[in-house]
Amino acid sequence: MRKSIATVSVSGTLTEKLAAIAAAGFDGVEIFENDLLVSPHPPEEIRARAADLGLTIDLYQPFRDFECVPGPLLAANLERAEHKFRVMERLGADLLLVCSNVSPATIRDDDLAAEHLRLLAERAAEHGVRVAYEALAWGRHVNEYLHAWRVVNMADHPALGTCLDSFHILSRGSDPIGIEAIPGEKIFFLQLADAPLLAMDVLQWSRHHRCFPGQGTFDLARLVRHTLNAGYAGPLSLEVFNDHFRQAGTGRTARDGMRSLIALEGELEGASHPSVPTGFAFAELGGTGELGEVLGALGFARTGAHATKPVELWSQGEARLLLNATGTQAPALVAIGLDSPHPTGAVKHAESLLSPVLPRERAPEDAPLDAVAAPDGTEIFFCDTAWLTDFGPGAAAPGEITHIDHVALTQPLHYFDEAALFYRSVLGLQPQESLELPDPYGLLRSKAMSSAPGGDVRMVLNIAQVGAGHTPWQHVALATGDLLATARRLRADHPDLLLPIPANYYDDLEARHDVDPELRELGVLYDRDEHGGEFLHLYTITIGRVFFEIVQRTGGYQGYGALNAPIRLAVQHAGQPMMSQ
Numbered sequence: 307m308r309k310s311i312a313t314v315s316v317s318g319t320l321t322e323k324l325a326a327i328a329a330a331g332f333d334g335v336e337i338f339e340n341d342l343l344v345s346p347h348p349p350e351e352i353r354a355r356a357a358d359l360g361l362t363i364d365l366y367q368p369f370r371d372f373e374c375v376p377g378p379l380l381a382a383n384l385e386r387a388e389h390k391f392r393v394m395e396r397l398g399a400d401l402l403l404v405c406s407n408v409s410p411a412t413i414r415d416d417d418l419a420a421e422h423l424r425l426l427a428e429r430a431a432e433h434g435v436r437v438a439y440e441a442l443a444w445g446r447h448v449n450e451y452l453h454a455w456r457v458v459n460m461a462d463h464p465a466l467g468t469c470l471d472s473f474h475i476l477s478r479g480s481d482p483i484g485i486e487a488i489p490g491e492k493i494f495f496l497q498l499a500d501a502p503l504l505a506m507d508v509l510q511w512s513r514h515h516r517c518f519p520g521q522g523t524f525d526l527a528r529l530v531r532h533t534l535n536a537g538y539a540g541p542l543s544l545e546v547f548n549d550h551f552r553q554a555g556t557g558r559t560a561r562d563g564m565r566s567l568i569a570l571e572g573e574l575e576g577a578s579h580p581s582v583p584t585g586f587a588f589a590e591l592g593g594t595g596e597l598g599e600v601l602g603a604l605g606f607a608r609t610g611a612h613a614t615k616p617v618e619l620w621s622q623g624e625a626r627l628l629l630n631a632t633g634t635q636a637p638a639l640v641a642i643g644l645d646s647p648h649p650t651g652a653v654k655h656a657e658s659l660l661s662p663v664l665p666r667e668r669a670p671e672d673a674p675l676d677a678v679a680a681p682d683g684t685e686i687f688f689c690d691t692a693w694l695t696d697f698g699p700g701a702a703a704p705g706e707i708t709h710i711d712h713v714a715l716t717q718p719l720h721y722f723d724e725a726a727l728f729y730r731s732v733l734g735l736q737p738q739e740s741l742e743l744p745d746p747y748g749l750l751r752s753k754a755m756s757s758a759p760g761g762d763v764r765m766v767l768n769i770a771q772v773g774a775g776h777t778p779w780q781h782v783a784l785a786t787g788d789l790l791a792t793a794r795r796l797r798a799d800h801p802d803l804l805l806p807i808p809a810n811y812y813d814d815l816e817a818r819h820d821v822d823p824e825l826r827e828l829g830v831l832y833d834r835d836e837h838g839g840e841f842l843h844l845y846t847i848t849i850g851r852v853f854f855e856i857v858q859r860t861g862g863y864q865g866y867g868a869l870n871a872p873i874r875l876a877v878q879h880a881g882q883p884m885m886s887q
């Protein structure tokens with residue numbers, strides 16, 4: 307299917323937008339009027355620029371507050387429309403979006419609306435222009451897509467059709483099945499936007515929080531399927547108003563939009579992910595030194611070394627950590643290895659979603675292993691078991707720690723939605739709970755993703771909406787079969803390694819739950835879910851950008867101890883104050 311995007315969806319000047327949109331592989335654009343008005347280039351030049359880039363101008367928009375107005379205003383509105391038609395002729399655009407009237411001057415009268423839109427269509431046709439009427443979710447009288455269609459149907463003019471916009475339809479909770487009752491040739495255009503579920507005024511929700519398909523909670527595949535069933539043959543066009551996208555890199559956002567449409571097409575075709583990861587093969591940490599000591603204290607043993615690179619393998623049970631001494635950076639999580647049932651399939655799938663394989667140095671004897679970059683730069687490797695042979699024959703060390711439970715990464719503010727889409731579409735993880743957590747100097751937004759509800763690959767994406775100077779922390783959570791035993795040993799042998807937990811926390815915890823007093827003595831945090839599942843966890847201090855969490859889940863507990871995260875954040879900040887007093 308043809309793919310388009312509204313210029314309002316990305317940052318930049320109009321010519322920057324066009325270049326980035328073409329580079330991302332789109333076929334066409336919706337020109338948002340404001341982008342043209344503020345451009346120093348005349349419409350003819352924009353037309354030529356788009357043509358040179360191989361882009362069609364599929365729509366010009368929006369034309370507002372036209373229909374159902376008293377007589378004198380109608381004449382003025384038709385005059386206003388004539389001007390738009392002339393601009394569109396210069397631009398080479400032949401479809402005008404008219405959104406339903408929001409003005410207090412509009413009259414509640416469908417016959418009148420149809421009559422006015424018919425007049426508009428007649429004038430448009432004289433310029434070779436067609437008109438697509440769209441119900442804004444906050445339109446004064448027309449705010450439902452089937453209402454807009456009824457008016458279009460009553461007007462009965464070949465140059466008048468409707469424009470469907472997934473946000474306006476789904477934000478109001480309308481059932482998109484009704485789309486199938488509209489003749490496909492009367493659906494002149496389809497705009498797609500997703501959004502997170504928010505209880506707020508629908509206009510504010512639309513203007514600030516729209517996002518690309520797959521980044522929110524709407525079922526866009528279902529809506530598109532109904533539209534295709536109706537016989538719609540036009541483009542899938544992204545129309546996103548988003549405060550962060552307006553500030554983010556133009557090319558990056560355009561590429562992300564293209565990725566969302568490729569993933570959506572895959573969903574429409576019923577394609578399942580070729581290789582959803584089944585576990586963590588390893589987590590790789592850059593910068594060594596102290597890290598080896600910490601891993602030793604946590605019960606890990608150095609069980610191998612890479613044959614050709616300065617990389618050590620530390621293991622305990624099925625938990626494997628690589629320490630990479632290349633470069634001189636502060637300790638940080640640089641890569642994640644995922645057990646992939648079909649690594650080459652996973653890599654091909656990633657490439658089809660615009661995540662190219664990273665260039666890597668590889669000695670002839672090294673096992674083949676490919677990685678792609680996550681939006682925050684973390685390398686994601688798709689592994690079978692061959693990679694382990696590069697580290698020699700060493701056996702895993704026994705210990706309480708059994709495997710990597712989850713990995714938490716801090717995302718750049720403007721790329722949080724991009725990260726969510728990456729983990730969902732490229733890796734096949736499903737979004738789980740989203741939370742907002744208080745930090746002493748801001749608010750932390752967090753989204754958990756996993757290979758299935760309760761699956762073996764769990765990732766937590768955080769964005770730190772805190773003051774400048776905050777370290778983007780990352781952490782690796784290690785599962786233990788006996789957290790109290792691990793805690794006792796650490797408390798006895800390496801007390802400085804553990805994050806101290808305030809007594810106030812235990813005073814409150816003991817009032818809420820009947821817990822073992824040893825939790826307080828050991829500095830162990832506790833959570834319980836509504837089914838009685840329990841979560842015991844503790845944290846190490848931060849080394850460079852990384853810290854470790856040790857966790858024990860019992861009784862099917864699926865969360866991450868979110869209730870305790872603010873305690874952890876406050877203690878971490880106390881150790882590393884970010885504001886000069």
Ligand SMILES: O=C(O)c1ccc(O)c(O)c1
Binds near residue numbers: 367368405440512513
């Ligand atoms: O927010 C708006 O005004 C607006 C304008 C044009 C659209 O197509 C739309 O969906 C919303």
Ligand SMILES: [Mg+2]
Binds near residue numbers: 440471497545
């Ligand atoms: Mg729209």
